[in-house]
Amino acid sequence: MSNVIVIDHPLVQHKLSLLRDKDTGAKSFRELVNELALLMGYEVTKNLPLKDAVIETPMQVTTVKILENEKIAVVPILRAGLGMADGIMNLIPNAKLGHIGLYRNPDTLMPTSYYVKLPIDIEERETIIVDPMLATGNSAIEAVNVVKNANSKSIRLVCLIAAPEGIEAMQKAHPDVDIYVASIDEKLDDHGYIVPGLGDAGDRLFGTK
Ligand code: URA
Numbered sequence: 001m002s003n004v005i006v007i008d009h010p011l012v013q014h015k016l017s018l019l020r021d022k023d024t025g026a027k028s029f030r031e032l033v034n035e036l037a038l039l040m041g042y043e044v045t046k047n048l049p050l051k052d053a054v055i056e057t058p059m060q061v062t063t064v065k066i067l068e069n070e071k072i073a074v075v076p077i078l079r080a081g082l083g084m085a086d087g088i089m090n091l092i093p094n095a096k097l098g099h100i101g102l103y104r105n106p107d108t109l110m111p112t113s114y115y116v117k118l119p120i121d122i123e124e125r126e127t128i129i130v131d132p133m134l135a136t137g138n139s140a141i142e143a144v145n146v147v148k149n150a151n152s153k154s155i156r157l158v159c160l161i162a163a164p165e166g167i168e169a170m171q172k173a174h175p176d177v178d179i180y181v182a183s184i185d186e187k188l189d190d191h192g193y194i195v196p197g198l199g200d201a202g203d204r205l206f207g208t209k
Contacts, residue, residue, distance in 0.1 A: 020198045026207035037087025077131040080201040084130040111142040127152040132201040134162035137169030
């Protein structure tokens with residue numbers, strides 16, 4: 001069974017609370033999502049394996065630790081996932097960025113893929129899929145399907161807020177994928193929104209409502 005890691009760092013919790021506030025405007029919302037992705041990225045990358053490397057400091061030759069596999073792919077689920085991509089990319093500037101576009105049909109709540117572009121060497125990469133809201137889990141499940149079919153070495157899922165329903169669905173569909181969240185909220189409402197949540201993450205990021 002996959003791990004669900006709730007990142008309860010005080011800065012993460014504080015920024016998440018600001019994000020939830022309905023009076024937080026698009027500019028602040030974007031900045032907060034960016035900061036949260038960076039802070040969460042620190043935890044998400046915590047167990048990346050290291051290897052020894054020999055370098056020369058100005059003082060002497062020495063053995064240091066570097067990432068065993070620098071090949072990381074960051075894959076936002078469009079469109080709200082875009083808000084988290086920069087934050088993680090700031091932390092891992094050599095990562096390659098893929099994109100998965102999944103439109104959620106408001107009636108069936110099922111995802112429909114309209115765009116997939118992954119790094120060409122995804123088979124050699126550890127993939128971090130980002131999407132602010134893990135609601136029904138359908139979009140995340142489909143995004144993981146896409147990345148698995150492309151044979152990525154490993155997959156981690158990072159969301160700001162998850163509903164218990166989404167976690168359960170993800171764990172059932174992909175028990176091998178660890179899920180990182182800043183909060184597990186109460187439930188989904190009848191329209192598939194997380195409560196208390198933060199509303200529509202895409203609309204709030206891009207000011208479309
Ligand atoms: N997507 C969102 O943007 N918000 C939710 O609450 C659920 C899905």
